[in-house]
Amino acid sequence: MRFAVSLLAIVAIASIIGTVLKQGQQFIDYRIEFGDFWFGIFDPIGLFDVYHASWFLAILGFLMLSTSLCIYRHAPGMVKDIRSYREHAGRNSLRLMAHHAEVEGETVVDRQAAQEYLKRAGYRWRINDANGVWLLAAKKGSAQRLGYLFAHAAIVVICIGGLMDGNLPLKLREVVGNKKAETRDIPQSKVPPESRLGTGNLSFRGNVTLPEGAVGDVVFLSEGEGYFVQDLPFALRLKQFQVDYYSTGMPKRFASTIDVLDRKDGKIIKSGVVEVNKPLVVDGIAIYQSSFGDGGSALQFTAWDLGGGGESKLNATSKSTQNITLDGKPYTLEFGDLRVTNVENMGKPGSGDVPSGDTSTVAVNKVEQALASAQSVKSSRNLRNMGPSIQYKLRDQAGQAVEYLNYLSPFYADGATYLLAGVRKDITAQFQFIRVPLDSENKSDAYMRLRNVMLDPANYPEIARRTANKAFADGGFSSTRRDDFQSVTQAILQQFGHGGFTQIDKFIESKVPADKRAAVAQTYLKILQNATVDAMDVAQQKAGLPPLPMTAENYHFLMDSLVATSGFYEYGSPVFLQFDAFTEVKSSGFQLTRSPGEPVIFFGSILLVIGIFCMFYLREERVWLRIGDGHTLLSLAGNRRPAELDTTFAAHRNALLPAIPQGE
């Protein structure tokens, strides 16, 4: 018992470790998290897959064995005890019971009436009438003991069910050496036979991901650092995967429409829809909806050359890698998942305008707000669907990668529309977004025209001339200063063209004394803004388009363009891939399980509940009425609280020994 309890404690502690230490992750992640030293200790003792470690299973096996032994030892005696009425109990032993009463005389009790009373009270009894002694032995609630047997047998049954579904046979075959997990990332068809499991495997739980339209006839069972390929007795075709959303943007339903095909002739055996909580069972194998994603969608981009100003079309497929040459250097483009819907929580509406002031008013306001919002069960979150997005990495020859996140739909903010171009150089960082301003037709062309003009030094004299013309149009300055102004404007454009606002800042820092920098920066910015207006005119003229009227919106657009142009110096890519269109192909992840132990487990569970119920809610009681040797004796035994037995005994005595004065 003591040993069993310590083993149970070990199981509990191991289980706790298993919950704290995330199980079944990639081994490389563990290596990074714990370092080589601890990895070298944790891995052999199986801490990364505690619940399937051999020592864990061995302890469980031992506990199961000891429970079985316990049942084996106690069951026969218990069953005998349960069935027995103890109708041979002697007078002395009955008189030793805590609850008994004896009176003189053998005719004080009406034997028939006593039996009727006990029947009403729910007892069953046996009468032993021999040697002048009439003994009625009654009992009820004997199933309480049965409860003990049931509950313990249930544990064993559940363990057996678990073993049936466990991967013990596979582990044994691994130990023997005729099966080995595949660790290489190779096409499924190339996996050698020693890492494949046949359709005869009685129990497995594996995963497979299928793009729409694809057919699969295997699942993958992950095992430590590698995997096994499990052949299915049928093939699975994903016809369509569908996600429905609530109005809040939360997913409401994931559903895969599938065909189950005969492996040999490809005929449809069964068709159906698999949803979360609604598996489809075929041939004893249950098919579950377990994940979903992008199955490789066709993507179309406009590639804007950020250096030379060219523009070209680019076609790609999500979740794939392709080579590209930029500025004469080779790069690889690694596309991630296409995400068609991106619902973002933009915070509470109006949450930005908490009145400023001393903190106490803010605090009071916050409490008031919280109380007010606590009244309503309806969510007031400001959700916005940002539309489709694509994430990709651009990797240079040296293997350095920068990650990008581009949205397809225009983003509305402050009365203008933009394209969002996200970039991050560190995978753990947040994306920084460049807002590419869009023209009145929601196109980026106008911005790109302006950008090209502003970055081409050949245009600077012309832009500077126009800017100076406007500045001196009202004749406020002398013409000698005009040349200075023009050359300063050119210099500013030059600096900006070398590295945006940062470069201008550096320029000012190197040329201007500290106390005048702020004023000079102000002036430079003003000049740059004015020059931008003229640059736009030049750009329009070059494209043979009419100049933009100087409305507030257009001015806003130009200022945004300036910010975006400056932002692209931090972009880290010689190309901006404007996401134009896509044709979505979804994929659906299935889990397929064959688990013959499941009915056994549930049988064991029912047994367990019945057992526990009987143990705690049935009360065993035994009553003896003995008439002989000139006395009438009533005894009661039971395993309830003494106080409760007192009441029961008093009731029995009143009913069975009515005429006798109290006392023993």
Add this chain to the structure above:
Amino acid sequence: MSTLSLNRRHPLDFVFAVLMVLAAGFAFSRYGAHMDYYEQGILAGVTTGLIWFGWFWPAMRWFLPAAGVLALIATAAYGNDLSRAQHAFLLKYLLASQSAVMWMCVLYVMSTITYWFGMLRRSETALGIASGMSWTAALAALTALLVRWYESYLIGADVGHIPVSNLYEVFILFCLITTLMYLYYEARFKARSMGAFVLLVISAAVGFILWYSLDRQAHEIQPLIPALQSWWMKIHVPANFIGYGAFSLAAMLGVAQLLVSRNVLATRLPTYETLGDVMYKAITVGFLFFTIATILGAAWAADAWGGYWSWDPKETWALIVWLNYAAWLHVRLVKGWRGNVLAWWAVVGLLVTTFAFIGVNMFLSGLHSYGGL
């Protein structure tokens, strides 16, 4: 011993039974067309269960109908318009689910204070009032849950669901169940001063509800994610909370028992034996329902996750809790242990249970992540 033979029934029992059958009949006549076989079965099962409950515990003969009537008044006051919660007087100040929850919170805190006052001053009157406040708070909790259920359908027909789907809702359920269990034992053992300790754990839950609602807006009704769209949820979660409630109750009685053993409050609390007895009874109830809940969870997991047991952190912790109380019952029944060890063990059991209940959601990730903070 309460047997269910008909000839010993109180006339009110039959009135109650007829009322329940009529209510079920009304529900069926009105919504029967929308019910599938499962739901018809559930309706029949719930009706039978409620009748049994009312017969088993007479106080339920008024408690359940009262909550039902309050909920019906609230639904009538709503008249299919959720925004009426903001201006209809009855809803705004009393019956909208959030108002009812706030009343529940206030009443629990007041009840806790009054229990302590009554216990320390040996005032039966105060204890009686405290008990009454707990009853009212429980009524508010049940009403709040029923009304919230209705409100979820007013937000959107596809949003509507039983309010046991997130941590906020189950905390209200926890308060309700723990209180009812306590009130049952209070009446059965005529030991009102136990309330001072039991209500402490409920007040702690109330504190959590307030923080969770005011700071995190957890009271907002969110639609169900696909994994939770299953009728298993309706039985798995409440069964679990009968377990959690019972274990918390037992732990607080364990605290009381330990104090009595050190002669603290010994003359004001029930006897050492009574406390131990109630603790044992609570744990047996809790253990049975926790077992059922875990099995229901496994059955649900078999439908939703593709396996009845995945060693998910929540599952594993449920197993640890189960083993803990299995061992507790073993040493009491088989080894005949009594006294302070079991009391300490029950208190530690609450820590384990609390971790399984909240800690797992806070610190560990896994398949149960929708119960997260």
